[in-house]
Amino acid sequence: MALPPYATFGQRVWHYSFRVICALIFIFLIAPIIVVMPLSFNAQDFFTFTPEMLRFDLDGYSLKHYDDFFTNNEWQRSLKNSLIIAPIATIISVSLGTLAAIGLSQSHVPFKGTIMAILISPMIVPLIISATGMFFFYSSLGNWMENNLGLDKNFVGYIKVILAHAVLGIPFVIITVTATLVGFDKSLTRAAANMGANPVTTFFRVQMPLILPGVISGGLFAFITSFDEVVVVLFVGSAGQKTLPWQMFTGLREQISPTILAVATLLVVISISLLTVVELLRRRSEKLRGMSPS
Amino acid sequence: MSAANTSSPVLAADGSPLKRSLKHALRRQKLRALALIAPLLIFVLITFIFPIASMLFRSVQNDIVPNTLPYTVQALADWDANKDPLPPETVFTAMYFDMFPAAEAKRHTRLGTRLNYEQTGISSLFRQTGRKLDDLGKKIEKLLSKLDTAWNDGETWYQLFNADQNIAEITLLQTQRNRIAKLTDSDTNGDINFAPSAEIAKFLPLTTRAYTAWAVYTSTQNGKDPAATNPWEAVPVALVLDLKTADLSDYSGPHVELLQELQKADLPLTSFTETFTNYDPDWATVTPWETIQTHSGLYTSGYFLNAVDAQKTPAGIAWQPEDKQILQKLFVRTLIMSLVITGSCIMLGYPVAWLLANLPMRKANILLILVLLPFWTSLLVRTSAWKVMLQQQGVINDILVWIGLVNDAERLIMINNQFGTIVAMTHILLPFMILPMYSVMQTIPPSYLRAAKSLGATNWTAFWRVYFPQSVPGIGAGSILVFILAIGYYITPEIVGGTKGVFISNRIAYHISSSLNWGLAAALGSILLAAVLILYWAYDRIVGIDNVKLG
Numbered sequence: 001m002a003l004p005p006y007a008t009f010g011q012r013v014w015h016y017s018f019r020v021i022c023a024l025i026f027i028f029l030i031a032p033i034i035v036v037m038p039l040s041f042n043a044q045d046f047f048t049f050t051p052e053m054l055r056f057d058l059d060g061y062s063l064k065h066y067d068d069f070f071t072n073n074e075w076q077r078s079l080k081n082s083l084i085i086a087p088i089a090t091i092i093s094v095s096l097g098t099l100a101a102i103g104l105s106q107s108h109v110p111f112k113g114t115i116m117a118i119l120i121s122p123m124i125v126p127l128i129i130s131a132t133g134m135f136f137f138y139s140s141l142g143n144w145m146e147n148n149l150g151l152d153k154n155f156v157g158y159i160k161v162i163l164a165h166a167v168l169g170i171p172f173v174i175i176t177v178t179a180t181l182v183g184f185d186k187s188l189t190r191a192a193a194n195m196g197a198n199p200v201t202t203f204f205r206v207q208m209p210l211i212l213p214g215v216i217s218g219g220l221f222a223f224i225t226s227f228d229e230v231v232v233v234l235f236v237g238s239a240g241q242k243t244l245p246w247q248m249f250t251g252l253r254e255q256i257s258p259t260i261l262a263v264a265t266l267l268v269v270i271s272i273s274l275l276t277v278v279e280l281l282r283r284r285s286e287k288l289r290g291m292s293p294s
Numbered sequence: 295m296s297a298a299n300t301s302s303p304v305l306a307a308d309g310s311p312l313k314r315s316l317k318h319a320l321r322r323q324k325l326r327a328l329a330l331i332a333p334l335l336i337f338v339l340i341t342f343i344f345p346i347a348s349m350l351f352r353s354v355q356n357d358i359v360p361n362t363l364p365y366t367v368q369a370l371a372d373w374d375a376n377k378d379p380l381p382p383e384t385v386f387t388a389m390y391f392d393m394f395p396a397a398e399a400k401r402h403t404r405l406g407t408r409l410n411y412e413q414t415g416i417s418s419l420f421r422q423t424g425r426k427l428d429d430l431g432k433k434i435e436k437l438l439s440k441l442d443t444a445w446n447d448g449e450t451w452y453q454l455f456n457a458d459q460n461i462a463e464i465t466l467l468q469t470q471r472n473r474i475a476k477l478t479d480s481d482t483n484g485d486i487n488f489a490p491s492a493e494i495a496k497f498l499p500l501t502t503r504a505y506t507a508w509a510v511y512t513s514t515q516n517g518k519d520p521a522a523t524n525p526w527e528a529v530p531v532a533l534v535l536d537l538k539t540a541d542l543s544d545y546s547g548p549h550v551e552l553l554q555e556l557q558k559a560d561l562p563l564t565s566f567t568e569t570f571t572n573y574d575p576d577w578a579t580v581t582p583w584e585t586i587q588t589h590s591g592l593y594t595s596g597y598f599l600n601a602v603d604a605q606k607t608p609a610g611i612a613w614q615p616e617d618k619q620i621l622q623k624l625f626v627r628t629l630i631m632s633l634v635i636t637g638s639c640i641m642l643g644y645p646v647a648w649l650l651a652n653l654p655m656r657k658a659n660i661l662l663i664l665v666l667l668p669f670w671t672s673l674l675v676r677t678s679a680w681k682v683m684l685q686q687q688g689v690i691n692d693i694l695v696w697i698g699l700v701n702d703a704e705r706l707i708m709i710n711n712q713f714g715t716i717v718a719m720t721h722i723l724l725p726f727m728i729l730p731m732y733s734v735m736q737t738i739p740p741s742y743l744r745a746a747k748s749l750g751a752t753n754w755t756a757f758w759r760v761y762f763p764q765s766v767p768g769i770g771a772g773s774i775l776v777f778i779l780a781i782g783y784y785i786t787p788e789i790v791g792g793t794k795g796v797f798i799s800n801r802i803a804y805h806i807s808s809s810l811n812w813g814l815a816a817a818l819g820s821i822l823l824a825a826v827l828i829l830y831w832a833y834d835r836i837v838g839i840d841n842v843k844l845g
Contacts (some may be wrong), residue, residue, distance in 0.1 A: 011753065022649045025642050026664050029724060032679035033671055035689055039682060047682050048692055096334040103330025108323055115331060121758040122342055124830050126708070126782020128662045128799040129346060132806050136352075137345030166341045170334065228672045231784050235806070248674040252681060252789050261682070271670040 033268055039066055040261035047258060065262035075259065078247035084158065085233075085243060086226040089165035094219040096166075097173030102207070104174070105181040116174075123171035127231040134164050135235040154240045161237045165229060169222025176221065180214025180285060213285035217278050224274065350823070353601075353816035358593035359586065361476040362405045367590040370583065371758040375608060381583050386566035389533070390427075391500070394528040397509055399478050399515070412596060412605065413585040419576050426573045430564075431527020435563050438530050444552060451529065453519040453548045455505045457491030459549040463502070464488050470506040486513040488520045493547045497540050501532040534561050584608040596790060597817035602791060621801070621818070628798045631716060632780040636727075638720045639776050640769060643727035647768070650728070651735035662732075669725035677786050680718040684709040684790065710792025718790045723779055727772035734768025767836070774833040778826055798822055 003015050043062040044050050069075045100119065102113065122130060138160040145156045184207070192202040208215075230245040237246070240276025244263065251260045306315040327487030362365050365388040373381045396402040438445040445451075467489055475482040488509040495502040508529055509520040537557040545553070570577035588608045589596060596606045603619040605612055613619070646665070650658045659706075668676060683689045687707045694700040708714055738761065746756035784799040791800070798818060805815035 014753075018645065018649075022645050025659070028721065029668050030664050032676060032683055032721065033668060035683060036675065036679045047685060048687050048689060050577050075389065096337060100331045100334035106323060106327040106330075108320055109327045109331070110324055115335060117412070118343060119334065119338055122338070123555065124778070124826065125384045126784075126799060126822060126826055128782060128784045128802050129349075129823050132802060132815060132819055133342075133346035133349035135806065136349055137341070157787075163341055167338060170338060224670070228674070230674065236639075245672065245674050248678065249785065249789070252674070252678055260678050262676055264672070267672045267675050268667075271672065272667065275666055275670045 036261050036264045037268065040258065040265040042258060042261075043224055045258055047261070065257075065259045066266075068257075068259045069262050069266075072259070074242075075123075075247060075263070078242045078244045081241055082227055082244040085161050085165060085241070086223050089226040090160045090219050090223045091167060092162070092166035093169035093173050093222045094215060097170050097218065097222075098177050098211075098215050100202075101177035101181060102172050105178055105184070115213035119174050120171045122168050127229075130168070131232045131235040132233060138164065138236045153238075157238050157241045159244075161241045164232050164236045165226035166222075168229060168232065169225045172225060173215075173218035176218035177211060177214050180211045184210060213281040217281050220274055220278055224271075314505075337612050346823075349816055350820045352812055352814075353597045353814075353820050354595065355594045355813065356408075356589060357476070357592050358405055358408050358598070359590050360592055362396050362401050363389065363586065363590075364473055364476075366392045366586065370587045370590065373583070373587065375580055375584050375587070379580055380567070380578065383565055383567055385583070386570055386577075389570065390430075390566050391504055391528055391532065393423065393427055394431075394504075394526065395474065395477060395511060397427050397563050398511065398526060401477055407810075408813075409582075409585055409589060409631050411600060411758075411814065412589055412607075413581060414584060415576070416582055419574055419582060423570070423573045423577070428527055429573075430569055431531050432562065434530045434534055434563070435527055438556070441556060441559055441561075442552060444549075445530070446524070448520075448522055448524045450549060450552070451505065451525050453486070455490055455494055455502055455509075456488055457493065457522070459489050461492055462489030463492040463495045464489070466495060466503065466506055467510075470503065470510050474507060474510045474514065476513075480514070481559075482510055482514045484514055486510055486520065489514070491547065493545075497542060497545050498533065498536040501529060501536045504529045504532040531563070534563050538563070582804070594813075597813040598820075600814050601817040601821060614662050624798050624801055625821075627712075628781060631712060631795075631797070634716055635719050635723060635780045636773050636777045638716065639727040640773060642720065643724055643731055643772060644765075644769070647728050647731035647735050648765075650732050651738070652740065665725050665728050668721070670730075671720065673785060677718060677720055677789050680714070680721065680786075680790055681709065684714050686719065709790050710795070712791075712795040714790040714792070715787045715795035715797075718786050719783060720778060722786060723776045726775050726779060730771040730775065731765065731768035734771070738764045770836055774829055774836070778833070781829075782822060782826060 003012065007015065038053065039047065039049065041061040041063065042050065042053065043060050043064070050060050052066050054060075103109065103121075104116065109115070142156045142160050145159070146153060151159075164239050188206055188210070189202050192206045193199075197205065227243075228245055229243075233241065233243050233246055234249070237243070244267075248260055248263060251257055303311040303313065306312045308315070366385060369385045369388040370381060373385060393402055396405065397622065402420050402424040403417070404415040409420070410417035420804070437446075471482045486509055488506070490502050490506045505525055508525045512518045512523055512526075513520055533556070537553070538560075540557070542550070542553055542557060564572075567578075570813060576582060585608070588606060595605070599606050599611060600614075601621055602625075603614045603622045605614050649659055650665075653661065681688075686707065686709075688709075690708065691705045695702050695705065708717070742764075743756050743759050746760040747753070751759065781797070782799055783797055784803060787796045788800055788803075791797070799822070802815045802818050802822070804809045805818070
């Protein structure tokens, strides 16, 4: 990459202009996310920098949008809904997904291609199509549950959204866990069985600790999928299940309040921490598999 | 080899032939694998595959027409619009007795809406006719009660038509139960305290049918006892019509005198053709009848034709009128914009991927974070960020004005149009392009480029002839991924696309939640899904789904 000392003038020009181009693309990637942050401290209800902010006048900045987010009932309820729905959906997709991934990684699985295609399909099918299909299915399922099982309408609403989100998270769990299992040394389970461990003990004491990084990062993907999902919840859920992204979506479409920017900033902070966790897990997983982190 | 075959089989430890015991072990292994997969597979099949399949089925489903107008559809089957300008009286009669329960169940408006997709104006025709449908029956009821007040009593009617279960016309009851069940989408199998008498059904077939339909409806839908309730107005109308031709001389059931007196009175009944023409002159034209006839099948290709701006007409398949042709344009626009987005992702992604692949690992990892951060950031955060950036009072315009490139009065319009959608979606999908490109470029040894140069190639030739061809798989993988994601996008075009920058998915959402034309939405969805699946198949062939990597 370094420029050789014998480079011609043209090569030098190209070398530096290429770097400038790349820098511009990185700015394009990162700028929108960076710009949101200072704007969320705007003292005015504007979506743009005020002269006070540009002068770094402290009066131009305030925490009032954050204050609004933490005190406004609607925002708080949607945050609560997201924090209810996403973890439960994640648990469902991780537990079912991990089992299935272990099954899929065995050596003789009939119809493996078809099964894989079906399990990955929630990721491939455009969300709007999944959402419309689920809209019809879950409205009749919801009616059935309300009428025949006598469940509370609000409770049924949560079940519907959770199940819908669990399905959407499954492909991510399958992909990450099967990828981890590729590097898993099968003789370890055989050794465990040889020493008298039953399959359940073998799973929890030998296999699980080794594939845990993959399971956790699959779970994080499933969590993000649910936590960030709008389309399906718009169609399947009712007002009682309004999640954070839904609230942001209505906010963006109808009344634009700068509170959205405060929420956005908080979400960016969350995603930075998640990114760090995934990266650490990846390194740990590589270390466990005997590879040095590059 | 032959020696091994002839000698006795190799035995396993437990004495059974090794071949068989291996086969057993293999089957056990297969079953265990399937048992592990089964819970998830069933879960996905029930909550994902089945809902989508049944949604797609809606795109050809047309049972609303035969369910709402069962007898009309039958009667219309023999009518040929080229020979008779108007269908015969039997069709109008069937229409009256089909419309009546439909109007009571408020289903005629729904049918009107369905047929209105094919022929504008039919919706209001059905609605208005449904409103006036009682008029004829009210008139007849008045005449009946003038003749004998016993007709005002629900009991009289009940005695006339009810019979003991043993001698009742069970098939008629069952057909009417099914008919009302299909009409109202509900269960009609409960006890209704009524069974039509086979005796009276012989003399007054139409009336018995109408009364049975009413009895089923009133007890299952309204929860009333047919014995104590007056039947709806269609029943007296049917009675008067039946008595015009019935021969009552052999009849010996209840209320013989009442019936004979009524037949003698010979109440006036205008023809149904005239009645309908009075309700709305449009019924005297060929259009509504032809439309019903054309769309009377249980399944239809109509929604798919609508989805490509065509239409099923009595004369065959034809294009929609110019001003209604928007969907083809929308498909083309979705396609072109997805291509533009994919193209700009390639343009922006290639240099970055190249840089990442050729920098020392430590530096590359730091720069990779800049790619992964947007990838991990909430879609709505990025979309709202672009709204902030692109608005007329937004950050980009502010900067341009501040630099002096743009006059304050002439701020650029960059949002709520195609430009906004393309920019925002390029940003959102760029990581999906960079990551596959990066993983392919990492495998290309840098020594190849050096070798090419030492053999005398210029920088450009070395890149174009040596490096680029090896990076094409990465471009292909990234492009298909980005294109698949772009073509089905909904949220971002909805927020930054305005009216000019929306995709086919926005149209699907509109038909699901606003216009309620679910059949058309399903047809559009099927086409979109087919396109995505073909692309996915190509992706699988080129890249392999097992090679999908995340993060």
